[in-house]
Amino acid sequence: MTEELxxxxxxxxxxxxxxxxxxxxxxxxxxxxxxxxxxAPELLESRSEIVECVMEQxxxxxxxxxxxxxxxxxxxxxxxxxxxxxxxxxxxLRCRLMKIEKFFPHILEKEKTRPEGEPSxxxxxxxxxxxxxxxxxxxxxxNVALKHMPPNLxxxxxxxxxxxxxxxxxxxLRVRERQENILVExxxxxxxxxxxxxxxxSQHLIRYKTIAPLVASGAVQLI
Amino acid sequence: MFCEKAMExxxxxxxxxxxxxxxxxxxxxxxxxEEMKALYEQNQSDVNEAKSAGRGDxxxxxxxxxxxxLRNRRCTVAYLYDRLxxxxxxxxxxxxVLPNALRFHMSAEEVEWFNHYKKSLATYMRSLGxxxxxxxxxDMKPPKSLYIEHFLPRWKCEQLIRQGxxxxxxx
Numbered sequence: 001m002t003e004e005l006x007x008x009x010x011x012x013x014x015x016x017x018x019x020x021x022x023x024x025x026x027x028x029x030x031x032x033x034x035x036x037x038x039x040a041p042e043l044l045e046s047r048s049e050i051v052e053c054v055m056e057q058x059x060x061x062x063x064x065x066x067x068x069x070x071x072x073x074x075x076x077x078x079x080x081x082x083x084x085x086x087x088x089x090x091x092x093l094r095c096r097l098m099k100i101e102k103f104f105p106h107i108l109e110k111e112k113t114r115p116e117g118e119p120s121x122x123x124x125x126x127x128x129x130x131x132x133x134x135x136x137x138x139x140x141x142x143n144v145a146l147k148h149m150p151p152n153l154x155x156x157x158x159x160x161x162x163x164x165x166x167x168x169x170x171x172x173l174r175v176r177e178r179q180e181n182i183l184v185e186x187x188x189x190x191x192x193x194x195x196x197x198x199x200x201x202s203q204h205l206i207r208y209k210t211i212a213p214l215v216a217s218g219a220v221q222l223i
Numbered sequence: 224m225f226c227e228k229a230m231e232x233x234x235x236x237x238x239x240x241x242x243x244x245x246x247x248x249x250x251x252x253x254x255x256x257e258e259m260k261a262l263y264e265q266n267q268s269d270v271n272e273a274k275s276a277g278r279g280d281x282x283x284x285x286x287x288x289x290x291x292x293l294r295n296r297r298c299t300v301a302y303l304y305d306r307l308x309x310x311x312x313x314x315x316x317x318x319x320v321l322p323n324a325l326r327f328h329m330s331a332e333e334v335e336w337f338n339h340y341k342k343s344l345a346t347y348m349r350s351l352g353x354x355x356x357x358x359x360x361x362d363m364k365p366p367k368s369l370y371i372e373h374f375l376p377r378w379k380c381e382q383l384i385r386q387g388x389x390x391x392x393x394x
Contacts, residue, residue: 084366145256149296
């Protein structure tokens with residue numbers, strides 16, 4: 001399979017970038033996005049273009065398999081590959097959905113106050129989902145309990161009640177692109193700020209907050 | 224002491240191991256709401272007393288009742304929300320049709336919440352592309368082997384296996 005796939009950057013500020021990937025490269029991108037999403041404490045930027053292309057890829061593979069000769073060994077191998085890809089894609093999307101549900105008021109707030117041009121952490125479908133989730137939950141709490149409470153207590157601020165993601169949690173990463181002068185903030189008062197360089201190929205255990213932008217840019221890979 | 228009933232609701236959930244859904248404690252909830260009503264009315268009357276008759280000595284009691292009200296609310300919302308999370312987990316474990324035993328433990332409003340959640344999830348999954356979208360409640364484990372006996376492809380049977388309808392028999 002040497003067809004190449006089109007991967008247009010939909011949310012790109014600098015105009016639509018056309019990146020042409022081989023199927024193998026696409027699956028690699030998917031796996032990278034999957035691992036990053038698994039290990040990052042917060043919801044990462046939406047990668048709809050990867051999801052769409054992988055879905056197309058799976059359809060292609062399904063079509064090819066239907067046309068292939070029955071009993072051909074290649075069929076089993078391709079089926080296994082499809083299962084593997086479907087597993088990674090499902091796991092990726094599940095991971096996102098779980099974070100979306102867990103931090104829903106903060107995610108909605110972030111989306112509402114997102115500055116123009118900044119990419120969204122939600123796909124349009126995820127956005128619809130989380131709005132429904134919020135409305136469903138708020139309505140439920142109101143009808144079952146809050147509206148039966150004293151008037152001054154009927155409003156609950158979900159932004160304050162639902163915990164935020166812990167950006168100070170530690171993550172493992174591998175460096176893809178060399179980074180210089182990363183500022184590491186102290187954890188306790190008697191430490192001072194210090195600066196580190198991240199060598200390409202090196203691995204680190206570090207606080208997520210320190211390197212969050214590097215995950216978004218692809219300079220580091222969470223492992 | 225105030226908030227006893229609210230604490231009992233929390234303890235009930237705390238005792239139920241991860242994922243288990245005890246029966247909805249309608250009675251307990253009602254008692255907490257009644258206590259809140261009583262506390263609020265007592266506070267209202269004391270606030271009036273304090274203002275009109277200059278009874279500053281009532282203020283600590285007013286504050287105390289207010290704290291109890293806040294605690295009651297917090298426990299109530301925590302109880303209800305934690306149950307929703309357990310119910311949500313059921314959709315992922317059992318699929319969209321819940322076993323009867325579990326449904327009897329849910330209040331009518333919880334069932335309604337669950338139905339809305341199911342629907343939202345279904346809409347989302349359908350939107351993922353292709354003809355029918357992608358059922359992400361399947362493929363919960365990395366694939367090891369392809370087929371199970373009776374030659375049914377694994378990916379069609381997962382939920383049925385989890386529900387106990389089918390059994391995975393190794394050759």
